[in-house]
Amino acid sequence: MQVPFLFFLFIFLTTTVSNARQKRMCGALSHQLCFPPPPPPPPPPPLGTLSNDYKSSSVSEYRFPQTYDAVEPLDLEEFFMSQLKSGDSALMQEFGDFPDDDLKVEQVEKECRTIRHSVPEDGVELDPHVRDCIKSYTQPWLVVSRRCQGDGWSVYSERTGLHKLLRKQTFESDFQPENQEKTSPTLATLTDDSGHTLTSSDFNLRCLTPDKRVEGLLAFSSHEELDRLNQETRQGNRHPELFALYPPPDEEDTVEIRPVPDCPREHIGERVMIRCQFEIEIEPIFATMALYDLKEKKKISENFYCDLNSEQFKNFLKNHTDHIDPSSTAKSAIFSITYPSTDIYLVIKIEKVLQQGEISDCVDPYVTLRECDSGKNKDKIEKLRNQADSFCQRLGRYRMPFAWATVNIMEVISSATLERDITDSENTKGGEGDRLSDEDLLKSLTEMKKPQKRIKTIPGTIKLDMSPVNDTPTSCLSTELIPLKPVAEKSTRLIKEVLEFPSSEVYVPHNIYRNLLYVYPQRLNFVNRLTSARNITIKIQFMSGEDPGSAMCVIFGKSSGPEFLSEVYTPVTYHNKSPDFYEEVKIALPARLTERHHLLFTFFHISCQQKQNQSGSCETLIGYSWLPILNIDRLQTGQYCLPIILERLPVNYSLHTPEKLPLQVPPVKWMEGHKGLFNLEIQAVSSVHTQDNHLERFFTLCHALEGGVTFPVRIREEKIPENKLEHELKLSIIALSSSSLEALVLSLHRVLDKLFTLIMQPMVIAGQTANLAQIAFESVVSIINSLHNSQELIRDQLGRNSLLATYLYWVFRLPDPPRDMQNPGASSFKRIRYSTMGRATAATVGSMLLQSRIRSSSNPDIPGPHNSAEDDEVKNILSAKLHSNDLINCGNYSFYCTGPLNQFHEELALQMVVSTGVCRENAYKYAWFFFELLVKSMAQHVSQLDKYNIPRRSRFSDRFKDDITTIVSVVTAEIGTILVKQQKEVEQAEKVNISLAFFLYDLMSLMDRGFVFHLVKNYCNQMSAKSVSMPTLISMRLEFLRILCSHEHYLNLSLFFSSPASAPASPCPSISSQSSGSCSFQEQQRILALFELSPEFKQQHYLTGLLLTELSAALDMESEGYGSTVQRRSINAIYSLLCAHDLDHRCIKPEVRAKVAALYLPLVGIIIESTNYLDFTGTCSGGPDDDLENVPPINQSVAMAIAGNPFNTLGRNALLSMASMQGKSIATLAADTSRHLLVCFLWVMKNADGNLIQRWTIDMPPSQLNKLLELLTICISCFEYRGKQSSDKVSTQALQKSQQAKHQLEEALLRGMGARGEMMKRVGDRTMGQREVLRWRKDLTQWRQTNDRQDKTKAELDQEALISGNLATESNLIVLDLLETIVQAVPLADCKDSVVGGVLKVLLHSLTCSQSTTFLSHTFSTLRALVVKFGDLLFEEEAEQCADLCQKVLQYCSSPVDENRSQACATLYLIMRYSYSNASNFSRVKMQVTMSLASLVGKSSDFQEEYLRRSLRTILAYAEEDTEMQNTQLPSQVDELLRNLNSILSDTVKMREFQEDPEMLMDLMYRIAKGYQTSPDLRLTWLQNMAEKHNNRKCYTESAMCLVHAAALVAEYLSMLEDHKYLPVGSVTFQNISPNVLEESAVSDDILSPDEDGVCSGRYFTESGLVGLLEQAAELFSNGGLYEAVNEVYKIIIPILEAHRDFRKLASTHDKLQRAFDNIIQKGHKRMFGTYFRVGFYGAKFGDLDEREFIYKEPGITHLPEISHRLENFYSQCFGDDTLVMIKDSTPVDRKQLNPNKAYIQITYVEPFFDDYEMKDRLTNFEKNFNLRRFMYTTPFTKSGRPRGELNEQYKRKTILTTMHAFPYVKTRINVIQKEEFDLTPIEVAIEDMQKKTRELAVATHREQPDAKMLQMLLQGSVGATVNQGPLEVAQVFLNEIPADPKLFRHHNKLRLCFKEFIMRCGEAVEKNKHLIASDQKEYQQELKKNYNRLRENLRPMLERKIPELYKPIIRPRLENRGRENELITFFLNQTS
Secondary structure (H helix, E strand, O other), X not given: OOOOOOOOOOOOOOOOOOOHHHHHHHHHHOHHHHOOOOOOOOOOOOOOOOOHHHHHOOOOOOOOOHHHOOOOOOOHHHHHHHHOOHHHHHHHHHOOOOOOOOEEEEEEOOOOOEOOOOOOOXXXXXXXXXXXXXXXXXXXXXXXXXXXOOOOOHHHHHHHHHHHHOOOOOEHHHOOOOOXXXXXXXXXXXXXXXXXXXXXXXXXXXXXXOOOOOOOOOOOOOHHHHHHHHHHHHXXXXXXXXXXXXXXXXXXXXXXXXXXXXXXXXXXXXXXXXXXXXXXXXXXEEEEEEEEEOOOOEEOEOOEEEEOOOHHHHHHOHHHOOOOOHHHHOOEEEEEEOOOOOXXXXXXXXXXXXXXXXXXXXXXXXXXXXXXXXXXXXXXXXXXXXXXXXXXXXXXXXXXXXXXEEEEHHHHOOOOEEEEEOOOOOOOOOOOOOOOOHHHHHHHHXXXXXXXXXXXXOOOEEEEEEEEEOOOOOOEEOOOOOEEOOOOOOOOOOEEEOOEOOOOOOOOOOOOOOEEEEEEEXXXXXXXXXXXXXXXXXXXXXXXXXXXXXXXXXXXXXXXXXXXXOOEEOOOOOOOOOOEOOOOEEEEOOOOOOOXXXXXXXXXXXXOXXXXXXXXXXXXEEEEEEEEOEEOOEEOOEEEEEEOEOOOOOOOHHHOOHHHOOOOOOOOOEOOOOOEEEEEEEEEEXXXXXXXXXXXXXXXXXXXXXXXOOOOEEEOXXXXXXXXXXXXXXXXXXXXXXXXXXXXHHOHHHHHHHHHHHHHOOEEEOOEEEOOHHHHHHXXXXXXXXXXXXXXXXXXXXXXXXXXXXXXXXXXXXXOOOOOOOOOOOOOOOOOOOOOOOOOHHHHHHOOHHHHHHHOOOOOOOOXXXXXXXHHHHHHHHHHHHHOOOEEEEOOEEEEOOOOOOOHHHHHHHHHHHOOHHHHHHHHHOHHHHHHHHHHHHHHHHHOOOOOOOOHHHOOOHHHHHHHHHHHHHHHHHHHHHHHHOHHHHHHHHHHHHHHHHHHHHHOOOOOHHHHHHHHHHHHHHHHOOOOOHHHHHHHHHHHHHHHHOOOOHHHHOOHHHOOOOOOOOOOOOOOXXXXXXXXXXXXXXXXXXXXXXXXXXXXXXXXXXXXXXXXXXXXXXXXXXXXHHHHHHHHHHHHHHHHHHOOHHHOOHHHHHHHHHOOHHHHHHXXXXXXXXXXXXXXXXXXXXXXXXXXXXXXXXXHHHOOOOOOOHHHHHHHHHHHHHOOOOXXXXXXXXXXXXXXXXXXXXXXXXXXXXXXXXXXXXXXXXXXXXXXXXXXXXXXXXXXXOHHHHHHHHHHHHHHHHHHHHHOOOOOOOOOOHHHHHHXXXXXXXXXXXXXXXXXXXXXXXXXXXXXOHHHHHHHHHHHHHHHHHHHHHHHHHHHHHHHOHHHOOOHHHHHHHHHHHHHHHHHOOOEHXXXXXXXXXXXXXXXXXXXXXXXXXXXXXXXXXXXXXXXXXXXXXXXHHHHHHHHHHHHHHHHHOOXXXXXXXXXXXXXXXXXXXXXXXXXXXXXXXXXXXXXXXHHHOHHHOOOOHHHHHHHHHHHHHHHHHHHHHHHHOOOOHHHHHHHHHHHHHHOOOOHHHHHHHHHHHHHHHHHOOOHHHHHHHHHHHHHHHHHHHHHHOOOOOOOOHHHHHHHOOHHHHHHHHOOOOOOOOOOOOOOOOOOOOHHHHHHHHHHHHHHHHHOOOHHHHHHHHHHHHHHHHHOOOHHHHHHHHHHHHXXXXXXXXXXXXXXXXXXXXXXXXXXXXXXXXXXXXXXXEOOOOOHHHHHHHHHHHHHHHHOOOOXXXXXXXXXOOHHHOOOOOEEEEEEEEEEOOOHHHHOOOOOOOHHHOOEEEEEEEEEEOOOOOOOOOHHHOEEEEEEEEEEEEEOOOOOXXXXXXXXXXXXXXXXXHHHHHHHHHHHHHHHHOOOOOOHHHHHHHHHHHHOOOOOOOHHHHHHHHOOOOOOOXXXXXXXXXXXXXXXXXXXXHHXXXXXXXXXXXXXXXXXXXXXXXXXXXXXXXHHHHHXXXXXXXXXXXXXXXXXXXXXXXXXXHHHHHHHO
16 A cells, blocks of 8 residues: 655755865764764663662671582593493493583585675685685684573473463462352341250252262271372373472573574664656656765665666667666665664655756746646656657766755654655745755755745655565665565566765674675866856776776666676766765775776766767866775775876876876876876775775785795885884784774674784794794773773673674684795794793782782772782782793793693683783683683683593693693682672672683583583682682582583482482381381481482582582571672572473483472471471561561460471570570561472472381481471472452452451461360470461561563463463372372381371461362362371360361362362261271361361351251261261261251351441351350350451451450360469450450359360360450551550460460560550550441331430541441342432431331441540540440430521530440440430530530640640630630620529529630630741731630620629628638639639
C-alpha cells in the first residue's frame, strides 16, 4: 500500500562558494573532541562486585580456623596411572574420561558476505604490506574449543518443553467444586437459657452414598510387606530431575560463564531499504540519493544513483551510452546508519540534461503546466519533449542541477510508503540559488526546520518505499558491486548496498579487503579571468601513466550505464564562472600503486547552442590540473587547492605536484600566475592504507626487517640505513601507542600479529643482536592498557575488552616459524634464533617489582615503605624463582646455558616474569589477556605434539612450569595487596581473580593436573595469609572455586567414583531382626564420618572439599551487611553445581547419580548444622527495632514446636547466649537463599543410596536426628505449593494463608509440652523459650518466585503452576522417602518413641500445607503404616499427637477432592479400629475427633459440611464392611460417634446463615460454647473458635477476652487437680481482668471428673497451656491498645514462670511489660476505644428479638451511618427492602403505631455512664472505657411535642441502660437488662451545658502541651461576638430576673456560680492564648480580648445580683459571743458567691 507523501523540490538559481568539504574533513579529524559518539551501552555490572558494606570492616585480626587452609592435594597423574580400579575406570568413561585432545584446535572458515572475497585479481605483484593484509582478511579463524564444553550447562535451554512431560497435580487450593446454591440468611430462634447445644439434627447419614473405599486397606501379611508396597507405590511416576522443576540459578552470580566473543564481522549499522520512483514525464531525469546528519553537519553515506526514466527517455540518450550493465539499473538501495538520530535526512538531488538557459527558465514550464488547464497541457508537454530530444542528441553526456527533495528518515522509518506531491507554497521565496553542495544543503535543511520558512516548489511526484532490513535480500550487490549471499535464482532487478560514512568513529577492526577513493571537486574560481568560459565542466580520470591511453577504467559508473568508466564529467551550472560542484567520484584503487598513478582534471567550456559554421565537438578546452595519488609512498587524502595549466601538459608532470612542478623548457603557461584556483577533497575508505603516520612507519620497518628491501629504507622524508634499523624500529614500536585510537583499532589484528612475531622471532641486523622481545611485549601491554582505558570501547561482564577478547578467540595464531632470507643488496641480513633477555636480568628487576607499583602513573598517591610485607612476598617469589636456574653473565645480557627458548608460550611467560615498572603493573592488571594468550599458544603447541608418546606431565618444560608458578603467585599477591591497601580498586581485584581462575581452569585441560592443584592450593593459602576481611576472602576464593568447579571434567577431577555410594556390607544380616549393637563402633563412626568435612575427604575430593569449606565458613559468619551476600553466593555456587549434575546427560544412570550424590554427603552435615540459620518464613528476621505489635500473638516456642523439634540443641543455645552477650542478632539466611540450600539437601537425599542413608540415621545421635527432622519440616514449609499465580487469586490466597497460619499456630500452641508428655519428662523443662529469635510469620510467607506475576498469559500461568505443583510434590515425596527410611530403622534405634513422635510431627506439618493429591495419598499410606506399627506409642503416650492426627485427618475428610477424602476416611477408620482393638483407648479417640470437628467447624468460614457428611457415611461403610469386627462393639461405637459428629455439623448450617451478621454469629457460637459447659474440652475449643473469628475481624479485645475465659476454664481444672500456690485459684483470680470471667466457675466437681474418658486431656489443660493462652491474650490486648490489661494478665503469668525458674521467659515478659507501660505513657490520651450504640428490634418478623435491646460495641470513631448501613444491608436481605424500616430518631417507640408486617430497627449513639462515686476510681481514659455496664443517651423534647425549642422551653430526657455483662466481653453485643429515665428542666439543661463548656475550657487551658487551635476554637464559641444561643443569651434568659418560684432559687444560683467560673476560665484561656499565638495573630488576640471584656461587662450585673433569701444566716446566734461565727458563715457564703 502506498501513502501519498509530499516532497519539496527546491529550485537552484545561483551558485556560491562553499567550504562544506573542508568542514567535513576538519570534523573528521577532530571528531573525538567535537562530536563524541553516543556512549556505548554500559558494561554489565561486574560479577560479584563487593558492596561498600565490607570496606569499613576491620576484620583483619580475624584468626582463620585451621580447617580453612587448603590441604595438600593428591598427585592426580600418579593416581590415574597406578591406583585406578577397573570399576572406577568404567565410571570415569561415563563422563568422557580425559580425552587427550580435550582442547581442540581447529580452523574455521571465514563467513564471507559476498560470493567471493573482494581481493585484487591474481597475477598482480603486491607489496608485502598489502600481501599481509589480504592474508589476514582471507585466512580461516583459528579457534581452540573444548570437546566436552557445556556438558551439564547447556541444559537450561532444554527446559522449554518440560511442561509437556509433566503430570498435572491436583491441589485443593486450585480445585473448583461445583457451585453450591448460596442460601440467603434467615433468622433462627435463639434463646438465652438453652442448656444444651443447638444440635437438633434429624439428618440421616445412611441416605447418603459413601465414597469409593481404598482397596486392600488391611491386606498385608507383615509390616515389612506393608513398607515394601508403600515404597513401590511411592517410587512410581517420579520425576528423575529435581532441578528441572526448580527455577534456574540466578545469573547475577554466574561468574563461571565466560562469554564467547562474537565472530569478527564487517561493521554494518541499522539498515534501511529505499526504493525510488519519479513521475515527471517531460524529459530525462537523474536522481542521486544520500544521507546527511544535520546535527553532525556531515554527509554520512556515499551517493546512490537512480535512473528514473522510461524507455522512451532512455532512447533520447542512447548515442551517449556505450552499454548498460545490470548493476546500473538498480532502483533500490540499502543504507546503513550506525548512529540513528532524529536529525538524519535523506536528500535526493535531481539533475537533467544540460540545456540552454538559467535553471529558473528551465523550471518555468513546470510551474505554468500546473496553472494551465489540462486540455492545453498535452500540446505543451509534447513541445517540451521535442525540445528535450534535441538537447539530448547534442549534449546528452552533460548534466545540469535541477532540484532537490528531502525527508527525515527517522520520522518515517516505520511507514511502508511515502509519497509527496510537488506543489506550490504561499509566499514563496525565490532567488536563493542552486544550493547542491554539501555545505549549502546542510544550511537549507537547517532553514527548513524553521516553521516560517517558505520555499518555491514545482509540480511532480517522487514515491519512496522505505523499510527496515534485517536479513540481506536476494539480488543484492556490495558497495564494490560484488553479489552478496544469498544469490537470486532468477534474474531480478538488483539492489545496491550504499557505503556508510559514520558520523562518529566506529571501533571495529578491518576484516575485509576494501580499497576505495572518493574525489569531491568543490569549487572553481574563474571570476578574474577575462574569458568566455562560463558553462564549465571538469573531466576526471584516474591515470596510471601520462599517455592519454593510460586512463584506468576504475571509476564507478552512475545509473543506466557501464559499471566502470575511465572518465566522468561534472554537472554544468549555466553561465557561472565560479561554479560550486557537488559531484562524488568513486574510484576502486589498484592494489599496487606507483608514483605514476595520478588524478587528471581537464576543464572544458560547453557550448549549449550550436553556432553556425561550427560542427563537431561542443567542448572548448580551458586547461588541466592533476594530483599524484602517492606522496612519498603515502596515499594522498585531504583538502587541496590546485593551480591550472593552460596549454599542454609537460613531460613527467605526474611525478610532481602541480604546485612543485620544476621549471620547464619552454616554460609552462599557468592560469592567473600559478595561483590555486581549483578546490577539491580526497577521501579514502581503505583497509590497506592506514592513513596514520605511526602505523605506516611501524609496518614499513617490520617489512624491511623481513628482507627483500634495498637499504637505505625510505620512510617519508628520511632514509634509514641498515645499522639504524633496530633503533628506528624500537622507536616505531614505542610510538604505536601514540597513534589515534580509531586507526589503532582498525589495524589492531595486524599490529598485534606483528608484535607477537617480534616477541617470538628475534633478529640479527647488520651483525648486531636486535633485542626486540621486551620492547614488543611492553608495547603490547601499552596497547592493551589504552584499549581498556578508552571510554568508547565495550567490555564484557568479566571486564575484558571485547576487541581483544575477539582477537584472542578467533584471530591469534602462533607466529610463523622464521624463514631464512638473503638480501641480494647491501650486507647480509639474516634472521637467527637467539635467547632474549635472560633470567639474570630479573635479579635487578626483583627489587623493583613492588616499587614499580608505587611509581606507577596510574597510582601516584600510593605510599608505602620499601620493605613492606607485600614487597617481601614478591621478592621471595622472584628470588626463589631466580635461584632455581643456573645463570652466567655475558656483558650486558645474560643467556641460558641450556640453549635457546623456542616456544612462544615460554617466551611470553618469561616476559611476564621479568617485566618491570608500569609495564609489569598493567600486565598483571589485564592478566586475563596474557592468560588467554598463553592458553591458546599452549593449546597450539600441544596439538602439534605426539600425545601418545609424551605423557601429560612432560608436555611443558620445568622452566615454563616455574614461570607459571611465579606468575600465579605474583598475581595472587597483587590481588591480596589491592584488597588490603587499595580498597577503591576492589572491582579490579575481582576481575583479576576471575581471570586467574579461568587460567587454571584452562591449564587443567593442558598440563599435569596435580601441578594445577598445587597452584590452587598455593592460591588458597596465599590468600588466607593476607590480612583480608573474612567476607572478602571467602567471596574471592568462592568465585575462584566456582570457575574451577565448572570444568567439564570436574567430577572426574574430584574422583567422584571413589566416594562410597552405598553402605558397606553390614555385619548385621538383618536390620530389622537384630539390634545395631552388634555392628562395630568403628563402622558406625566411619558411616558418620562420611557426612563430615574431614581432611581425608578434602584431599581425596579436592575441589569439592575446597568449595564445601567455603560454604561452611560462610555459614558460620555474621549475616549482617556484606556477610549475607557472601552466604548467598556460597549457597548459589553449590546450588548451580548440583543443578548442572542433575541435568547432565552423563548422570542419567542411578548408580552414577548415587556416586555423585555421595560426593556431597558432607554438605548434608553442613546443612543440618545450619538449620538454626534457615529462614523458612519468607521474611528476613529484623533487628531489635522491629515493630513487635505486628507479630502474631503467639509464644515463640510455638514456632519451634511447629518446626518439629521440641528438643534443645547445644549449638543453638550457645549462639543465643553469644548473641545476647554481644548484642548481635542471630544470623538468618534470606528466604530464597535458604530455599536454594534446601533444594541441594533434597537432591542429595533423593539420589544418595538408601541403605547408606538408613545406616546413617541409625548411627546418628538423637540430637542430630532431631535436627534432621526439624530440617525436613522446614523443607516442607519452603516448597509448599503457592497456587496459580493469577492476579485475582493472589489476594484471596494471601488472606486464606493468614487465616490458616493463625489456625495452625493456635493448634500447635505448646505442642509436645503437656504436663503428662513422657517425651518431655525425658528431655526436661528446657524447651520453654527455645528459639526465641525464630519468627514464624507464615501469614507473610510468599516465596519470591523467579518470575514476576505481572503480564502473563493464562497459558504461561498454567504452565508455571504445573511446574511448581510438580516441584512441591517431588520435594515433599523426597522428605516422605527419608521419613520412611528413618521409621524403618526405628527398631534399631534406642529411643524409638521419640523418633516416631518426631516423624509424626513432620508428617502432620506436611498435612497443614497445601499438598497435591499424589503426595497426600502416599502420606496417608505412611500414616496408616505408622498407626499399624506404632499405634501403642501414639495412643498411649502422645495425647497431643493423637489430637493433631485426628484433626488433620478430619480436615481432609471435608476436602472437595474425592481422592483426598477417600484416603482420609480410610486413615480415620484405621485409627478408630486400631485404638479400639490394639490400644483399647477408643474413648480418647472419640473425644479427640469430636473436639477436632468442633474446632474445624468453628474456625473455617468456607467449610463444606456435605463433603464431611459423605466422609462420615464412608467411615460407617468401612465399619459395616469390616467382617473381623462385626462381633465386637466397634460398629456400634463408631455409629454413636458419627451421630454425634453429624449433630455438631448441624451447628455449622446455622452458623453459615449468619456469616454476614457477626453479632448473630458470635451469639450462636456463644450459645454453642455455653451448651458445652459440662465438657470443658469442647467449651475451650469453641472459645478458641470465637477468638479466631474475633481476630479475623480485628476485634482484638474480644479475642483476648475469649482466651482469658479459656484460661480461667483451664485454671478451674488445674486448681481441682493440683494445689500450687503459684497457680491461680480458679476463675476468681481473673476478676481484675474482667468480672465476666466468674461465669467459668460454674463447673462443679460432680460434673467434671478429670482423666475420665479423655476429659481435659488436651495440651491446654497444663500449666504450660495456661501460660500459652494468657500470653496470647496479652498480645491481643496489646494489639487492641488495652495495655493496662496486659499488666493484669502478666500478674497471673509471672508467679508460674518464677516457680519454673524460667528466667529467659521472665526477661522476655518484663520486656513486654515495659513496652506496654511505654505505650501507655506515649499513647495515653490518643488511644481510641470502642464506640457504643443502642440497637432496638421491633416487629414480629424478628421472632425472639422483638422488643429486645442490645448495646453494640463498634471500633473507635464509628459513625452512626456506618452501623446503620451495615445492619440495614443485612436485614434487608433477610426480610426484603420493603419490609425493613430504620427508625431515624431516639424517641420511645410506640408499638401501636407500627405496621405488624414490617420489621423496625432503632439505633442510638450511647456513652458510658458513671455515677459520681464511680468517677473517683475511674481517673484514666482506660478506666473510663473498661468494664462498662451502664450507658446513657439523651433525648431533647419540649412540652409542645417538638424535639427542639427556645432556651426557656428546651427539656432533655436522660435514659440509662444496664447490660447483662460488662464490656469488653466475649461478644460485641450484650443484652440490655435494665432501663432508667429522668427529665431535666430548661434551667437544668442550661446548667449542664455551661458546666460542660467550663470543663472543656479548663482542660484545654491546663494541658501540659496546649493545642492552640483547639483553645481558639473553644474561645471563639465562648466569647465570640456572633454566637447564637451562646453564653450571653443563656444568661439573659435565665439570670436576667430572679425567678418567682422559690423552688428555682437554687438552680438560679447554681447557674450564676457556673457563669462566674465560666468567665474566670475564659479569662485564663485568653491569657493562655496570648502566649501561644504567632506574631501574625496579634490582631486576632486583641479582638478576642475585646470580646471577652465585652462579655464580662454584659454579665457583671447579672452575676452580682444575689437572691437575698439564700444568704440569711443558717444558724441563729443564741449568744453574743457567737457573732464571730456568723460573720465567718456570711463571709464564706459571700466568697462562694
